[in-house]
Amino acid sequence: MTDNVDTTVARETDSGRDIRRLLELAGLAVTGTVSLVMIAFIVLFWLQEQSIASGAYEQFMIAGQWLDHYLGTNVFKWAFMWQQLAMGVLIGIVAPLIGTFLVHREMALIGETLAHTAFAGVAIGFAAGTLVGINVPLYFALVVSILGALGVQWLSEHTDTYGDVPVAIMLTGSFAVGTLVISWGRGQRGISIEGFLWGDLSIVTASSARLMAVLSVIVVAVVIYTYKQLVFITFDEQAARVARLNVTAYNTILVVMTAVVVVGSMQVLGVILVAGMLVIPVAAASQIAHGFRETMYLSVLFGQLSIVGGLAMAINYGLPSGGSIIVVAIVFYLATIGLSSDGVRSLSMH
Amino acid sequence: MSYAIAVENVSFSYEDRPVLKDVSLSVEEGDFLGIVGPNGSGKTTLLRIMLGLQPPDSGTVELFGTPASSFKDGARLGYVSQHSTDADATMPVTVREVVRMGRYAHAGIGPLNEADRESIDDALETVGISDLADRRINHLSGGQRQRAYIARALASEADLLALDEPTVGVDADSVEAFYTLLDDLNGQGITILLIEHDIGVLTQHASTMACLDCELYEHCETGQFLESDALEHAFSSARVVSSQQLAAGD
Numbered sequence: 001m002t003d004n005v006d007t008t009v010a011r012e013t014d015s016g017r018d019i020r021r022l023l024e025l026a027g028l029a030v031t032g033t034v035s036l037v038m039i040a041f042i043v044l045f046w047l048q049e050q051s052i053a054s055g056a057y058e059q060f061m062i063a064g065q066w067l068d069h070y071l072g073t074n075v076f077k078w079a080f081m082w083q084q085l086a087m088g089v090l091i092g093i094v095a096p097l098i099g100t101f102l103v104h105r106e107m108a109l110i111g112e113t114l115a116h117t118a119f120a121g122v123a124i125g126f127a128a129g130t131l132v133g134i135n136v137p138l139y140f141a142l143v144v145s146i147l148g149a150l151g152v153q154w155l156s157e158h159t160d161t162y163g164d165v166p167v168a169i170m171l172t173g174s175f176a177v178g179t180l181v182i183s184w185g186r187g188q189r190g191i192s193i194e195g196f197l198w199g200d201l202s203i204v205t206a207s208s209a210r211l212m213a214v215l216s217v218i219v220v221a222v223v224i225y226t227y228k229q230l231v232f233i234t235f236d237e238q239a240a241r242v243a244r245l246n247v248t249a250y251n252t253i254l255v256v257m258t259a260v261v262v263v264g265s266m267q268v269l270g271v272i273l274v275a276g277m278l279v280i281p282v283a284a285a286s287q288i289a290h291g292f293r294e295t296m297y298l299s300v301l302f303g304q305l306s307i308v309g310g311l312a313m314a315i316n317y318g319l320p321s322g323g324s325i326i327v328v329a330i331v332f333y334l335a336t337i338g339l340s341s342d343g344v345r346s347l348s349m350h
Numbered sequence: 351m352s353y354a355i356a357v358e359n360v361s362f363s364y365e366d367r368p369v370l371k372d373v374s375l376s377v378e379e380g381d382f383l384g385i386v387g388p389n390g391s392g393k394t395t396l397l398r399i400m401l402g403l404q405p406p407d408s409g410t411v412e413l414f415g416t417p418a419s420s421f422k423d424g425a426r427l428g429y430v431s432q433h434s435t436d437a438d439a440t441m442p443v444t445v446r447e448v449v450r451m452g453r454y455a456h457a458g459i460g461p462l463n464e465a466d467r468e469s470i471d472d473a474l475e476t477v478g479i480s481d482l483a484d485r486r487i488n489h490l491s492g493g494q495r496q497r498a499y500i501a502r503a504l505a506s507e508a509d510l511l512a513l514d515e516p517t518v519g520v521d522a523d524s525v526e527a528f529y530t531l532l533d534d535l536n537g538q539g540i541t542i543l544l545i546e547h548d549i550g551v552l553t554q555h556a557s558t559m560a561c562l563d564c565e566l567y568e569h570c571e572t573g574q575f576l577e578s579d580a581l582e583h584a585f586s587s588a589r590v591v592s593s594q595q596l597a598a599g600d
Binding site: 104225226228232234235236238239241242243244259285291292293294 | 403422427430431441442443446448462484
């Protein structure tokens with residue numbers, strides 16, 4: 001390799017980079033503002049019966065009607081639509097955020113595995129709902145998926161690091177358990193689980209949006225708090241160990257956060273497609289970003305654009321949300337390959 | 351004189367294959383130790399054990415007077431591993447971001463402060479790559495990359511720099527410049543441990559040499575080392591001969 005191989009950077013002028021940075025920051029500011037509005041809606045919806053929030057909630061819905069009026073849409077006047085949008089916007093932030101670390105640690109399959117584990121959790125949750133009347137399948141999914149995450153972490157510590165085989169066994173095994181529980185549960189009483197498989201906006205509820213809001217705030221806070229350590233471990237785990245970072249603890253934090261994000265995203269994206277949102281925006285960002293922080297920013301922006309485009313498609317044409325979002329994300333990925341001067345960068349995905 | 355590293359009677363095996371047998375050596379603070387030996391002689395394993403990355407099966411290791419396993423002051427240690435990292439080939443990360451990592455052991459979970467940023471700038475300046483700070487590391491040449499890793503260790507103000515074959519794939523001019531940099535750092539009091547294949551270059555720079563092949567054949571000052579027959583012993587040991595025969599299909 002020679003010293004002047006950096007063709008991408010050399011061609012870009014400083015002012016070009018500044019404009020790009022400004023655009024990225026502006027995009028993030030918009031994303032941040034929109035997500036705060038969404039969280040505000042979720043909180044107001046939750047507290048609408050309380051006198052303190054009822055006025056504000058009504059004002060919010062009136063603003064929604066105006067928005068529909070000006071945009072010529074039939075979306076923002078409905079509370080359930082706000083919940084679905086809120087869910088989408090939050091997924092568009094947290095999934096690429098965690099995905100940035102997963103992809104560059106070559107742990108992309110972990111997200112898929114934890115989604116399948118969460119599926120078993122949902123199945124058990126539905127079964128528990130029919131048997132004992134505790135109807136909170138997402139909370140079951142959360143618990144099972146976090147246990148699955150800790151299991152994956154244990155396996156990775158005691159076998160090859162995030163080796164394909166133990167992960168594949170876990171992925172298929174948990175899905176198998178899920179199918180058995182559903183089959184058995186159907187005998188007890190009808191269970192419809194298809195929405196969780198493919199992603200379906202109509203299964204988003206006020207309580208699941210609330211859960212996602214809480215999980216998103218936690219995930220963003222943890223990433224901000226541990227960003228430095230996670231970057232170091234992602235880039236050079238051995239050097240991080242020499243620097244006496246607690247690598248095992250940070251790895252555990254990362255897989256548990258992955259489980260949390262997967263469970264929060266599974267209603268909109270579906271178990272089968274949830275890993276796409278962890279990977280595709282990051283793959284797109286990695287094509288054109290200069291540094292890791294920029295990759296993370298661009299991943300969130302691509303994630304957000306995919307969500308907005310995908311939801312618009314899904315709502316307009318009555319399509320499944322998961323498939324629509326992932327297809328839009330792939331369009332962005334292909335576009336970044338066109339933009340990148342290096343051609344396709346080989347990101348390993350085992 | 352105090353010791354940066356004290357290894358006593360260390361043995362280590364991978365399953366039933368012994369890699370290190372009863373190795374004892376001490377590295378004084380400010381030493382520049384060159385470690386040589388045939389392929390598979392346990393050099394990297396010894397370095398990992400010295401840094402506390404791997405516990406030995408038996409024996410003890412101390413880093414700056416503290417058992418390596420309980421040594422907490424990671425900021426004092428800098429490590430450049432073999433082939434650096436796999437992630438540096440694909441991961442979008444700038445040179446500055448890599449060098450910043452050197453401050454993470456200092457900063458804990460808080461943000462980096464002005465003093466941290468100064469250390470980062472100084473480290474980039476020292477290794478002569480300030481102008482490359484905003485480039486992606488995988489856009490650099492092998493020699494520039496190694497400088498970035500050294501800068502990371504310098505940014506952490508490490509007292510001990512451990513390098514495992516850092517010049518593999520680096521062109522000859524860059525290797526020479528690299529050694530000059532190591533000499534400078536050693537002159538400033540930084541202890542250096544260096545595993546290197548090119549024994550000729552290494553002996554021109556290291557103040558002490560260690561030669562091992564599972565056992566430690568020699569550990570002494572470089573001048574004395576060159577007069578000894580340690581290399582001949584190590585490279586003609588029964589282990590090496592049998593592995594060469596295996597490689598040749600005998």
